[in-house]
Amino acid sequence: MSMSCVAIHSMDPITQYGLECSLEKSPQLMLTTMEDADVVVVALDKVDAAALHVLESLEVREGARFVVLVDRGWYADPASVVASGVRAVLWREDTNVQALVRAVITVANGQAWLPPSVQGRLLDQVQQVQQEILSPRGLTTSGLTAREIDVLRMVSEGLDLAEIAQKMSYSERTIKKIIAAVISRLQLRNRVHAVTYAIRAGLI
Template sequence: MSKRITVFVQALDSISELGVLAALRIRPEVHIVDRQDADSDTIAVLVVDEIDDDAICLVKSTRAQGPRRVVLVASSLEDGGVFAAAEAGISGLARRKDVTADGLVQVISSVDRGAGVLPPDVVGSLLKQVSKLQHQTSTPRGQRYSGITDREADVLRLVSQGLDTNEIAQELSYSERTVKNTLHAINNRFNLRNRPHAVAYAIREGLI
C-alpha cells in the first residue's frame, strides 16, 4: 500500500465534523490527525455551509497554523464565495450534497498529487465571470488577451493550486519579489483585478 495521506478535519458545526471523521477514519488511504499534530504536509478538510466570512477566516487560520493545502466542502457554492475561497488559498472544492466518501478521498488524493480540484459546473461559472470581467476591463479597441511567458504560466499554475507567494517562490526557485513582480505584470497587462481573476483567465486560456 502506498503511503497514507495525513488529513485534518474541521467543521463549523460538530455534527458535520463527526460525520466526515466517521467516513474518513475507515479509509486506508488517509490517516486522521488532530489539529495540534497537523503540519505543512497535512491536507485540511474544512466543512462549511456557505463560503462566507467565517468560512474564509477558517481557511486562512488553518493555513496559517500549518496545513498549506485545504479542501473546502461547502453546501452552497456562490460565485463570489468561490473567488474568495480561491484567493484564501484552497486547493480543492467540493459541494457537500454531491460528494461521497469515495469522492472526497479522490479529491484529497488529487490535491495530494498537486492538482487543483473544482466541480465542473463551478469551472463553468468562473468562465462566465471572467467573460463578464473581460467586457468590463477590455481596452477601447477591444484588444483580446494574448499569450504569456513560460514563467508567467508557471506562476499562474501554482496560484491555481492554492500556493502563496512564498510557496511559489520555493517551488520555482525564484525570489518572492520575482513572483510578486510576475503577478503584477500579468495583472497590469491583461487588466486583471486579483488572483482569482488571474486564475479564471488562466482557465479560460487553457493554461491550467
C-alpha cells in the same frame, strides 16, 4: 503507497466525527493536526465572506490546501475562494465517502476538484480579467507578457543572451532589460528565480 496527511475542521462535533470516521478508513490518508496537514477538509454551511474569513483564520502550514464540504449556497467570488487555498468543493447532498476520499487525494496530488458550475464561474471571471484588465496592458494572468515568457523559455533551454537576441531579432541589451523587468516587477532574486517562477506557473 505514500500517505497524505489530512485534517478536519467543523463547527459541528457530529459532522467532525463523521468525517474523521470516513477518512481514516482510507489507506492513502492519515489524520493529523491542521499544523501538519497537506489537506484540510472544512465543513461549511455556505460559501460566503464569513466562510472565507474562517479559512483565513485557520492555522495551517504553508502550502496546505482546503477541501470544502458545503451544505448549501454559493455567495462568494470564485477567484477569492481559490486564492484562499480552496482546491476542491463538494456539495454535501451529492457527496458520498468515496467521492470525499477521491477529492482529498486529488488535492493532495496537486490537482483540483471543482463542480462544473464553479469551474464555469471561475473561467468566466478569468476571461473577464484577461480581456478588461490584463490584455490592454500586454499581460497574462501569470503577470508576464508573451514576450517575457518567450525569453524565459529560451533561457530555460540553455540559450545565452546573444542567441536569444538573434532568435527574437532584438539586441542583447533589450533581452537584458526584459529579464530585469521581470525580476523587478515580480520581486524575484535573479534570472534562475525568474525561470523557476515561470516553470511553477506552468508557462514553460
